[in-house]
Each structure stands twice: as C-alpha cells, then as structure tokens.
Amino acid sequence: MAATLQVHPGTLRPSLVQELEQFHTPGRLVSSYYLSLTFGRPGHDGEAARLAVKDALKNERERLEGLEVPSTVRHALRRDWELVHELAAAATGDRRARSLACFLASEEGYARAFALPWPVRDRAFFEDHFVLWPLQLVLDQADRYAICLTDKDEARLFLMSFGQIEEVSTVMDEIPGKVRFPDPFGELEYQRKHVEYYHHHFAHVAATVLRLYRREPFEHLILGGLWEKLPEFERHLHRYLRDRIVARWDIDVHTPLPQILERAVKEEEAVLARQAEEIWRAVQESRPQRGAVGPEEVLAALWQRRVQALLVE
Numbered sequence: 001m002a003a004t005l006q007v008h009p010g011t012l013r014p015s016l017v018q019e020l021e022q023f024h025t026p027g028r029l030v031s032s033y034y035l036s037l038t039f040g041r042p043g044h045d046g047e048a049a050r051l052a053v054k055d056a057l058k059n060e061r062e063r064l065e066g067l068e069v070p071s072t073v074r075h076a077l078r079r080d081w082e083l084v085h086e087l088a089a090a091a092t093g094d095r096r097a098r099s100l101a102c103f104l105a106s107e108e109g110y111a112r113a114f115a116l117p118w119p120v121r122d123r124a125f126f127e128d129h130f131v132l133w134p135l136q137l138v139l140d141q142a143d144r145y146a147i148c149l150t151d152k153d154e155a156r157l158f159l160m161s162f163g164q165i166e167e168v169s170t171v172m173d174e175i176p177g178k179v180r181f182p183d184p185f186g187e188l189e190y191q192r193k194h195v196e197y198y199h200h201h202f203a204h205v206a207a208t209v210l211r212l213y214r215r216e217p218f219e220h221l222i223l224g225g226l227w228e229k230l231p232e233f234e235r236h237l238h239r240y241l242r243d244r245i246v247a248r249w250d251i252d253v254h255t256p257l258p259q260i261l262e263r264a265v266k267e268e269e270a271v272l273a274r275q276a277e278e279i280w281r282a283v284q285e286s287r288p289q290r291g292a293v294g295p296e297e298v299l300a301a302l303w304q305r306r307v308q309a310l311l312v313e
Contacts, residue, residue: 005083010166030105031080036119056122080104143219152198155205173201206236224249
C-alpha cells in the first residue's frame with residue numbers, strides 16, 4: 001500500500017506518540033524528519049524559509065545516498081524523502097506551523113506528519129524505529145487541556161494543545177422531559193425521575209471524562225454548560241479531574257468549535273500568566289540562594305544547571 005503524507009488535522013495526542021513509539025521494523029529502516037519552516041531571523045520572507053528548507057532536505061538526501069544499505073532500503077528511504085519534500089514545500093509559509101515532524105515507513109505504507117508551533121533544529125534519522133526525543137522536547141513545552149461541555153442530556157469532549165482543538169467524544173442520554181399532569185403527585189414523581197435521569201447522565205459524562213484522562217492524560221480541565229447545573233455535574237467528577245479544573249464556563253453545549261477554541265486559548269493565557277506570577281514570586285522569595293535575576297545571575301545558574309523554571313520578558 002502506497003503511503004501518503006499529510007499534516008495531522010487534530011491535536012497531537014499522547015496515544016499518537018505511543019503509536020510512534022511502538023512502531024518497529026527490524027531489519028529495515030524508517031525515516032524521522034524534523035524541519036524548521038521559518039528562517040529564524042527577523043526581516044526574512046517566506047522565500048528565504050523555502051530556500052532554507054530546500055537546503056536542509058538536499059543535505060539529508062546526500063547523506064541518505066551515502067548510507068551503506070541494500071538498494072531496496074535506499075529506494076524506500078528515497079520515497080520517504082520525496083514525500084517530506086512535497087509536504088514541506090506546501091507547508092512553508094503557513095503561519096500556523098513553525099516546523100514539521102514527519103515519520104515515514106514507505107515499505108509499510110505508514111506516514112504521519114505533525115505541525116509544531118516552535119522551530120526545531122533541522123535533522124533526519126534513519127533507524128529501525130522512529131526517533132522521538134526531539135518531538136518530546138517540544139511537547140514538554142506546553143500543557144494539554146480537556147474541555148467538557150454538558151447539559152442535562154448531551155455532552156461534548158475536546159482536547160486542546162498548541163492552539164489546536166479536536167472534538168474527541170459525544171455523550172447522549174434519554175432524559176424524560178418536564179410534563180405537567182392534572183394529578184400533582186404524578187407530576188412530582190415525573191419531576192423526580194427527570195432529576196434522577198439527568199444525574200445518571202452527569203455520572204455517565206464524568207466516567208467518560210475519566211476514561212479520556214486515563215487514555216489521553218491532560219494537565220488542565222475546563223467545564224462548560226448551564227451555570228446553575230455545573231456544581232451538580234462537578235460533584236460526579238473523580239478527584240483527579242476536580243483537581244485539574246482551571247475554568248468554568250456558562251456556555252451552550254452546541255457552541256461552534258472556533259468559538260470554543262478562541263475562549264480556550266484565552267484561558268490558557270490566563271493559566272500561563274498565573275504560573276508566571278507564582279514563579280516570579282518564588283524567585284523573589286528564594287533570593288539569593290535559589291533565585292537568579294538579571295543576565296549575569298541567570299546565565300550563571302544555567303551554566304551550573306540549577307534552573308528549574310526560567311522567565312524571559
């Protein structure tokens with residue numbers, strides 16, 4: 001089966017990284033490419049970036065041709081290179097992508113590419129497994145967010161990281177409506193069932209969020225829905241999840257995806273600002289033994305490998 005290479009449209013989930021980690025081809029070689037799509041200096045346009053990418057790929061092609069491998073392996077690696085070359089040419093200039101991470105095994109019909117929000121060092125690896133440590137260095141720079149929007153009978157779950165969002169699950173449950181009866185006792189019983197059923201729905205949603213957390217670990221959780229019902233839903237969440245809540249929204253569960261992303265990005269900015277304030281307070285309180293301020297002190301701490309967190313204005 002011929003491989004095709006396209007940028008993954010959703011978030012880069014932990015399960016995708018695990019899939020890459022588990023991919024091995026004993027006796028054959030696969031390709032891991034990391035390409036920066038920006039030239040790296042202010043004032044240079046997209047054409048300079050395209051030339052830089054072209055030069056980087058040219059160097060890797062020359063290295064590929066110098067490998068002492070059988071002709072069938074070299075042919076597969078050339079096909080990998082061609083796919084990366086085509087994708088990089090199309091992706092250069094896209095403001096949303098600062099770099100690409102591409103993983104290919106043409107002989108197996110396998111190819112994945114991810115757009116990253118920061119530049120990376122241009123490099124390629126030809127091994128019997130995908131080389132992931134440069135990717136992990138980027139992933140460690142940002143937290144993952146889960147977003148759960150729920151009302152009494154429907155819920156939507158999202159994952160967000162690096163400014164990208166993906167809807168990953170929907171939960172639907174049958175809930176009896178509020179119907180007026182001539183008999184007041186019958187109406188009370190029906191309302192009791194209504195409340196009981198939507199609490200079953202909340203428990204169902206909470207269990208789904210917990211399964212998502214175990215499958216796709218995230219650092220922060222945002223809840224949204226009817227403001228007066230959010231506390232009732234929150235009581236159904238596992239403590240692991242309640243401890244990760246960073247925001248609660250009064251929002252309709254059917255809100256369009258772009259609006260959810262826009263609001264989630266603002267919440268992420270608020271979380272980062274709070275973290276920066278906490279780090280700055282710790283630096284100020286820890287001086288002079290464990291805090292460093294200013295170029296000389298900070299560079300000395302970096303040289304001595306004493307830095308836990310670094311703030312740059």
